[in-house]
Amino acid sequence: MHYLVQSFLIWLLFIPLAIANGALRDLVLAPAFGDTLGRAVSSLTLSLLILVLTLLFEVSFFVLVMGHPMDELLMDFDLFRGRLWLIVLTATFFAPLLASKVRK
Numbered sequence: 029m030h031y032l033v034q035s036f037l038i039w040l041l042f043i044p045l046a047i048a049n050g051a052l053r054d055l056v057l058a059p060a061f062g063d064t065l066g067r068a069v070s071s072l073t074l075s076l077l078i079l080v081l082t083l084l085f086e087v088s089f090f091v092l093v094m095g096h097p098m099d100e101l102l103m104d105f106d107l108f109r110g111r112l113w114l115i116v117l118t119a120t121f122f123a124p125l126l127a128s129k130v131r132k
Contacts, residue, residue, distance in 0.1 A: 038085055042078055046124075049074040071125040079121045 049070055058066035090101045104113040 035085075035089075042081070045077060045081075046074060049077070067128050068125070071128045074124045075121045078124070079117060082117065082120055 052073075053066050053070035057069050060066070061069065087098070087101065090096050091098055103109065104111045107114055
């Protein structure tokens with residue numbers, strides 16, 4: 029249960045990242061590229077940052093904290109073995125872009 033709390037607390041760190049990304053969008057991207065393209069670039073940027081941080085956390089926690097081998101972690105990416113973690117990462121990647129589309 030402790031790792032769930034720790035995971036949630038780390039996830040909360042995405043909030044300031046999202047706020048900073050929104051500020052970058054409003055101050056730099058939208059004036060330079062226009063609102064539509066600025067939002068698209070911002071959504072993809074945030075998605076990539078969250079994806080990279082999620083992967084970094086996943087690898088660090090799984091290998092360094094839990095002590096599992098990297099091969100075992102990589103098995104979680106094998107859809108043909110019924111492992112659906114890749115779907116979770118894909119949803120994480122596209123969530124900001126979808127949220128941006130829904131808000132319009």
